[in-house]
Amino acid sequence: MDTLRPPTRILPLHRSRTTPFCCATPTDQRPIRSADMAYPFHEIEPKWQEHWEEHQTFRTPDEIPDDEEKVYVLDMFPYPSGSGLHVGHPEGYTATDIVARYKRMQGVNVLHPIGWDAFGLPAEQYALKTNTHPRETTRENINQFREQLKRLGFSYDWQREVNTTDPDYYKWTQWIFLKLYEKGLAYQSEEPVWWCEELGTVLANEEVIDGKSERGGYPCERVPMRQWVLKITEYADRLLEGLDDLDWPESTKEMQRNWIGRSEGANVHFDLVGVDDSLDVYTTRPDTLFGATYMVLAPEHNLVDEITTDQHRAEVEAYCEEARRKSERERKAQKGEKTGVFTGGYAVNPVNGEEIPVWVADYVLTSYGTGAIMAVPAHDERDYAFAEKFGLPIREVVEGGNVTEEAYTDDGPHVNSANEDVSLNGLHNDEAIDAIVEWLEEKGRGERSVNYQLQDWLFSRQRYWGEPFPIVFTEDGEDKPVPEEELPVTLPDLETFEPSGTPEGPLSTIEDWVNTTDPKTGEPAKRETNTMPQWAGSCWYYLRFIDPENDDQLVDPEKEQYWMPVDLYVGGSEHAVLHLLYARFWHKVLYDAGVVSTKEPFQTLVHQGMILGEKEYTAFVDEDGQYVSVEHVEGGVDTRTGKEVERTELDEDEVEKDGDVFVLNDRPDVRVNARSHKMSKSRGNVINPDDVVDEYGADTLRLYEMFMGPLEQDKPWSTDDVEGVHRFLNRAWRLLIDDDSGEPTVTDDDPSRDQLRELHQTIEAVTTDIENLDFNTAIAAMMEFVNAANKWDTMPRATAEPFVLLLSPFAPHLAEELWARLGHDDSLAHEDWPEYEEELLQREVVEMAVQVNGTVRGTIEVDADADEDDVLTSAKEDENVARHLDGKDTQREIYVPGQIVNFVTG
RNA sequence: GCCCGAGUGGCGGAAUUGGCAGACGCGACGGAUUCAAAAUCCGUUGGUGCUUACGCACCGUGAGGGUUCAAGUCCCUCCUCGGGCACCA
Secondary structure (H helix, E strand, C coil), X not given: CCCCCCCCCXXXXXXXXXXXXXXXCCCCCCCCCCXXXXXXXXXXXXXXXXXXXXXXXXXXXXXXXXXXXXXXXEECCCCCCCCCCCCHHHHHHHHHHHHHHHHHHCCCEEECCCEECCCCHHHHHHHHHHCCCHHHHHHHHHHHHHHHHHHCCCCCCHHHCEEXXXXXXXXXXXXXXXXXXXXXXXXXXXXXXXXXXXXXXXXXXXXXXXXXXXXXXXXXXXXEEEEEEECHHHHHHHHHHHHHHCECCXXXXXXXXXXXXXXXXXXXXXXXXXXXXXXXXXXXXXXXXXXXXEEEECCCCCCHHHHCCHHHHHHHHHHHHHHHHCCHHHHHHCCCCXXXXXXXXXXXXXXXXXXXXXXXXXXXXXXXXXXXXXECHHHCHHHHHHHHHHCCCCCCCECCCCCCCCCCCCCCCECCCECCCCECECCCHHHHHHXXXXXXXXXXXXXXXXXXXXXXXXXXECCCCCCECCEEXXXXXCEEECCHHHCCCCCXXXXXXXXXXXXXXXXXXXXXXXXXXXXXXCCEEEECCCECCCHHHXXXXXXXXXXXXXXCCCXXXXXXXXXXXXXXEECCHHHCCHHHHHHHHHHXXXXXXXXXXXXXXXXEEECCCCEECCCEEEEEEECCCCEECHHHEECCEECCCCCEEEEEEECHHHEEEECCEEEECCCCXXXXXXXXXXXXXXXXXXXXXXXXXXXXXXXXXXXXHHHCCCCCCCEECCHHHHHHHHHXXXXXXXXXXXXXXXXXXXXXXCCCHHHHHHHXXXXXXXXXXXXXXXXXXXXXXXXXXXXXXXXXCCCEHXXXXXXXXXXXXXXXXXXXXXXXXXXXXCCHHHCCCCCCCHHXXXXXXXXXXXXXXXXXXXXXXXXXXXXXXXXXXXXXXXXXXXXXXXXXXXXEEEEECCCXXXXXXX
């Protein structure tokens, strides 16, 4: 067998087409297009963007109209990173823009704002590297983002732009913090932070990997520090219940439910042998109390010391010390493999007086429940594994499994579960739980209890680029709030962004700022030098858009009542838990404070899917230049020979499909990978939206991103498909505009019945599709209209104009230009949205399928109002149908008007 | 391991309540136009087989079974991929 040389070309990862085609020269390898084939988007897009700005077309008036329907359409505002907009941004933004424009045309009062979530780590890290003030880079990045968004023609009310780093904005972030503080929902606690000696700074969790700094790989350690913590757990139940009425993706609600992690169970108090203290445990299975054969404390539990006997002390201390050194990640990585030591101490089981040994093991977490458990190995998998390893007894108390083999965690009748007072024997889980909890409560040995996985929110960061806390400390260390009228506490300038060298954070180095006085007493005081996390500003920005310039209030209550809640909120699913949970928490606090009138901020939530890179076909080649089929490759190595292999990109036409897999054309035995990957710089498959706008125009980018597929789905980019959408816009243009003269080609003829039906079908499809956010099929419907209309002899104005209006939310620049050329002086942004007439949708003659025994054997055309008998008669007359019915006994005739006829024979 | 979501042509994807699977777009192929190309326009395009032809038959929505006159859609079992959680007592 001869050897096929793999192509030497390792690239291209994707076809780069950054040259505007008007400038293309004949020497280009790529297809050359002449400038005059395309509609002049280079001219009309900037023209209309200026027009909208100049005429304030999308300004939402401050005054509240008396009785006008409203809709609040919101995008998750961006973090303005230095790398600018990526193609993922315009996806969600175009979706909301279509809805906003559509609703405006329906006469609805629309709020559609945008702003900047501009505090945060990257700006600060950039400052560290270049000694540029984050304020500078932030301003530059915002300017870039704003310009990029404007180039895409989004209909934001730019007068309402907010910026979380603006003192006029963060004044109110601080104000909300004061509300939390006043209500006792903000408290201080010693919590560990990651401190890196080498870098002289505190690091965020995500900057520390396996106990080493992400940058430099220096060792980091957990040091306890005074921190601000928000009591989100107090709202756990309300955050859980509130989810029920929200129109959110079910998966997102489920993630929040899991995150909150509510469970019902009981606390049980165990006496300790020879120690004057009791040990509390939380369990969801108090019914298995009779099966408890040992106890386990988390290594950090504060009774460990007391309970440990001298004989076991050295071993226990060594174990706890080792557990402390392990990072959380390491502890989790060894999941399954149980470790632990016996303390020498015993606890007394309250139900039977039995003395059971107390162990220390790191499979019990200090952060959940009481940090201690009763172990019931027969009915808990973790306890089972531990008991087996250390030879502890396993006692069955629930029947149904085989506890000599594995733990049985399901329901079943209880056994071996009785004392003089109470018997659970024969009861099933739920009844047994009720019975034993009742007994425990009666005896004062325990009580019902609810637990959450949700923990309080660690709210401070040892950073510069964030909101300062409105808190000062008097000399005796007491914390005092800065009075409302002195807000904002502004962020001072820094001269150098070098790490402070202490875990306190950069602000602690600015003495003028740190040293202040107690506003009440005038005594010397020091400012809090921590800053708030990036989540703070994004927790409430949707409220500020309603009343962005209000100096006296966070938001005017009347305006708030009119605009809230947000009717449509679109953003990435990466925020499914944190941002969306934190914002809901603050909203509920503000609700309790009487600042807002709704219990939930975001009524309908949609996550746009991720846009992946162009589809890639990848083969593997070993060092001898031989292709290696993908099923033999694992971790960059040919598993049969152990030789290293290299990835090679292939062109689409070098591969073909063979069954379920792709193989090389010339070597069908060599399977290749065919998939799309997340866009990333390292992979080199990033599409820059600016390039797409340069080459095809903003309308094409908008339309393409909506045409790719369902909004919520992940979808691969395809440059060929971009061109297809661009061709559609060109066809729509030429449908109405004469290429040579630039004049419209419409006539004043009355549209025919067919033309009207075509139009009204399109109106119906586009309208219902926008309502359902099915933008891809809305565009398909408009394509069908253009395909049909291209065959018409005339284009009556009465069909052309509604079509332009339908197109306008999707391709607003093109639509405005067409509208103007059709002779209108004003923007179409506030024209009435076309409405369809039911009767114009109907056809006089409909096509129906005729089946014999469920298989289509012919189609017939019948009058739309024909009755059943007539239809059945003409169905039987169809030649092919008659052939299949010939000589058979028709037993049933199924008739579904307008759709299908089915003859069932014996 | 647990909880969600998804598997449809060469590709992205369509398909109210079960009612003609493959809309629309891409790609491919053929044709018109052109000195030639690009652009544009027209046509064909799920697979297999049969037919001089109009056409006809069979197969086909991850796999297997079921319900039904009729299943991409409903039910059961299983497989694969994606996402989330993961010693939560």
